Structure formats: C-alpha cells, structure tokens
Amino acid sequence: MSGSIAEELEELRRQGLHRRLRPVAGSQGSRVWMEGREVLLLCSNNYLGLADHPLLKEAAVRAVERFGTGSGASRLVSGTMELHEALEERLARFKGTEAALLFNSGYAANSGIIPALAGKGDVIFSDRLNHASIVDGALLSRAKLVRYPHNDVAALRRLLEANPTPGRRLIVTDGVFSMDGDVAPLRELVALKREHGALLMVDDAHGTGVLGAGGRGSGEMLGVTGEIDLQMGTLGKALGSFGAYVAASRELVEYLVNRARSFIFSTSLPPAALAASLAAIDLVDSPEGETLRRRLDRKAGFFREAATEAGFDTMGSKTQIVPLLVGEAELAMTFTQRLLDEGIFAQGIRPPTVPAGTCRLRCTFMATHEDRDLVRAVAVMARIGRELGVI
Numbered sequence: 001m002s003g004s005i006a007e008e009l010e011e012l013r014r015q016g017l018h019r020r021l022r023p024v025a026g027s028q029g030s031r032v033w034m035e036g037r038e039v040l041l042l043c044s045n046n047y048l049g050l051a052d053h054p055l056l057k058e059a060a061v062r063a064v065e066r067f068g069t070g071s072g073a074s075r076l077v078s079g080t081m082e083l084h085e086a087l088e089e090r091l092a093r094f095k096g097t098e099a100a101l102l103f104n105s106g107y108a109a110n111s112g113i114i115p116a117l118a119g120k121g122d123v124i125f126s127d128r129l130n131h132a133s134i135v136d137g138a139l140l141s142r143a144k145l146v147r148y149p150h151n152d153v154a155a156l157r158r159l160l161e162a163n164p165t166p167g168r169r170l171i172v173t174d175g176v177f178s179m180d181g182d183v184a185p186l187r188e189l190v191a192l193k194r195e196h197g198a199l200l201m202v203d204d205a206h207g208t209g210v211l212g213a214g215g216r217g218s219g220e221m222l223g224v225t226g227e228i229d230l231q232m233g234t235l236g237k238a239l240g241s242f243g244a245y246v247a248a249s250r251e252l253v254e255y256l257v258n259r260a261r262s263f264i265f266s267t268s269l270p271p272a273a274l275a276a277s278l279a280a281i282d283l284v285d286s287p288e289g290e291t292l293r294r295r296l297d298r299k300a301g302f303f304r305e306a307a308t309e310a311g312f313d314t315m316g317s318k319t320q321i322v323p324l325l326v327g328e329a330e331l332a333m334t335f336t337q338r339l340l341d342e343g344i345f346a347q348g349i350r351p352p353t354v355p356a357g358t359c360r361l362r363c364t365f366m367a368t369h370e371d372r373d374l375v376r377a378v379a380v381m382a383r384i385g386r387e388l389g390v391i
C-alpha cells in the first residue's frame with residue numbers, strides 16, 4: 001500500500017504535477033514575505049485588499065470579545081447565533097433576495113446545495129470549466145451530469161433538448177470563471193432556463209464584491225440578478241473573510257436547511273468570520289467599495305493590455321483574473337520559479353485544476369497593488385516569457 005503511494009508521488013513528480021505548500025508570512029497584502037524574501041503577490045483572491053482592512057479586523061476582534069471563538073455546534077443544534085442571522089439578513093438585502101443561507105465555505109456550499117437539489121432521475125447541466133467543488137457536488141448527487149462546452153449557449157440548448165426528464169433540471173455555472181477570468185453569458189442562460197423549466201445556479205465566488213453596482217456580482221452586472229434561482233458566493237475572496245452563502249427564495253432556503261448535508265452536519269461559522277463578513281459587506285456596498293473596485297479594474301486592465309501587447313494570450317479574461325497561457329505543466333512551473341527568483345509570485349496552474357495543455361500563470365490583482373510594481377511585473381514576465389519561448 002505505502003509502496004504504491006510513493007510510486008504515485010513519484011509519477012506526479014515525473015509529470016510535473018507534484019504540488020507543495022508555499023507558506024506566506026504576515027497578512028495577505030500586495031507584497032508578502034515568502035521563503036525569506038519579500039515578493040509581489042500576484043495570485044491572491046484578496047481582490048479589494050480587505051483581508052487585513054482595519055474595519056474588518058476590529059469587527060472580528062470585537063465579536064471574539066463578545067461572542068467567543070467558536071459556535072460550538074451545527075446550525076440546527078445550538079450553533080445558530082445572532083451573528084448568523086444578522087449576516088444572512090444582510091446578505092439577502094445586499095443581493096436583493098428574500099433570503100440567504102450561510103455555508104462554511106464555497107466548497108461546502110457547492111457540495112451541499114447541488115446534491116440537495118438534484119438526485120437520481122434529475123439532470124445537472126454544468127459548464128465544462130466550472131469549479132471543482134461544483135463537479136464534486138454533481139458527482140455526489142447521483143444525478144446525470146451533462147457537461148456543456150464552455151459558455152456555449154447553443155450547445156447547452158441542444159443538450160437540454162436531448163435530456164428531458166420528469167425530474168428536476170439544474171443549470172449551474174461559475175459567474176466569473178476562476179481560472180480564466182471570463183464571465184458566463186447569464187442573460188442567455190436565464191432565457192434558456194425559462195424556456196426549459198430548469199433551475200439556474202450561479203457560483204459568484206469571484207464576482208461577489210467585485211462586479212456590478214455595489215459589488216453585488218455578475219448577475220447584477222448583467223441585469224439578471226432577480227432571475228437567478230440560486231446565487232451562491234463566497235466570503236473568503238474579495239470580502240476578505242471566510243465562508244459562503246446562497247441567496248435565494250425563502251422556500252429554497254428552507255429546503256436547503258432541511259436537505260443540504262454540508263449545512264446540516266457541520267459546525268457553523270465562528271463569530272470572528274461572521275463579524276468580519278458583515279463589516280466587509282458594509283464596506284463593499286459603500287463609496288469606499290466603489291473606489292476600490294475602480295482601482296482594481298484599472299490595475300487589472302493595465303496588466304491585461306500590457307501583457308497582450310507583449311504577446312501573451314490572456315485567454316479571454318475580462319476581469320481581475322488574468323491568466324497567461326503557457327501550455328505544458330513543466331514549463332508553467334519553471335515560469336513560476338523564474339518569477340519567484342525575481343521577487344514575483346504568480347502561481348502556475350496545472351491539471352486537474354485546468355485541462356491538460358492549458359497550464360497557465362493565473363495572475364490576480366488587488367486594489368492595493370502599486371502601479372510601479374505591475375509595470376515591473378509585466379516587463380519581467382515578458383523577458384522570461386521570451387526566454388522560455390512562451391511568447
């Protein structure tokens with residue numbers, strides 16, 4: 001047994017797919033300490049810089065003083081505290097829905113919501129580039145899983161027509177695709193789900209706090225927020241805290257409380273995370289939030305244009321996630337290491353996170369990045385990219 005594990009690890013190394021942890025010292029700022037040196041951080045999802053914002057820290061500290069460190073139980077036992085209810089009420093108001101329900105992480109949300117909504121006899125239609133937690137939720141559900149080509153509405157229509165069922169049909173998509181930085185065609189998906197009597201679920205892990213008026217997400221940006229049955233989002237990325245939510249009708253929330261196993265069988269979020277999330281939503285939904293979003297948009301836009309001009313393929317990115325296509329795994333990891341040697345941390349992304357042959361540097365931006373750091377980063381990336389034959 002242990003022999004075969006060693007062999008598997010060796011095989012991963014041979015294929016350039018072996019992964020290891022790289023500890024980062026201090027808080028998640030735009031520059032961090034790593035392996036004994038300061039590096040420019042170009043792969044954090046702390047898009048608005050809220051993960052060490054004074055208002056969030058203060059809210060978390062106060063919550064610990066008042067409510068302690070742990071919630072002590074799952075929500076349906078004794079783990080529903082006033083902060084859970086306050087945050088759910090605030091999230092529903094933020095998203096403009098009847099209700100909202102917290103989950104312990106985005107992974108827990110997707111792997112709990114999807115099997116609650118779909119089971120044997122039902123069909124799940126999932127974009128091919130959806131996040132792994134959606135795929136895992138679909139596999140757990142025992143429903144039929146139909147993966148449609150990325151953002152291909154015509155193909156999805158044909159697949160809906162080819163897969164009728166007396167059961168439920170669920171269309172699920174990332175709002176912003178986490179490894180590509182492009183946006184789902186939500187207007188068209190809303191039309192399709194209506195036409196075919198399906199439910200639509202949007203995972204807005206990367207849109208929440210960033211896109212649309214008030215940072216309400218990709219649905220708001222595309223003017224269809226009220227038409228999405230389940231708007232899932234996370235609290236650990238742009239919101240700088242931890243956890244996840246789904247905003248939906250009162251009926252769907254009541255149903256998930258009774259059916260979503262990752263909600264039912266897990267200790268609820270602790271006070272510090274809840275209070276930080278509450279402070280984050282207030283901030284995101286304020287003029288300061290607007291300023292941060294504009295700054296973020298400008299930084300990512302500058303980088304996307306400069307990288308494209310240098311000859312990189314940014315894979316259709318439209319957001320603060322800007323991948324640079326590299327190709328093979330080894331090459332992507334060499335690129336990451338060469339950049340690290342020059343004080344820039346942009347993580348190479350390999351299978352199974354992305355399809356083979358599309359390994360990339362996934363560069364992500366923060367409102368707190370300095371312009372001069374980004375100017376230097378593009379120049380260094382272009383030089384190394386040419387040396388490695390990427391561009």
Ligand SMILES: *Cc1c(COP(=O)(O)O)cnc(C)c1O
Nearest residue numbers: 105106107131133178205234236
């Ligand atoms: C990060 C991410 C998740 C998981 O959220 P966590 O809170 O980190 O568990 C789910 N979906 C997408 C699209 C993500 O990018």
